[in-house]
Amino acid sequence: MEPTSHVRGLTCRECRRAYPVSPAHVCEFCFGPLEVDYHYEAIQKVVTRDRIVAGPPSIWRYRDLLPLDGEPPVGHHVGFTPLVRARTLADALGLRDVPRE
Ligand SMILES: [Zn+2]
DSSP: OOOOOOEEEEEETTTOOEEOSSSOOBOTTTOOBEEEEEOHHHHHHHOOHHHHHTSOSSGGGGGGGSSOOSOOSSOTTOSOOOOOOOSOHHHHHTOTTOOOO
């Protein structure tokens, strides 16, 4: 996988304070949520639907959109967990036969 440079950093949605890319998700000053600040012009030149579809069957097909530089140390097979087809959510969770008190 190629290293990504499409992420400039993180920005607080509330006060617009800028942060470097890090595992933070909340602004230290106003507790607003941090959003990824993408380099949209660079993304537009590289990321296409075909490129995503041709990627591996894991979260790494979205690599160009993830705030990660370098190779991921773990989680190479994360994502694409098959969904269980169920008639109803209660059936899937086994809640239908729970007796009422
Ligand atoms: Zn903030």
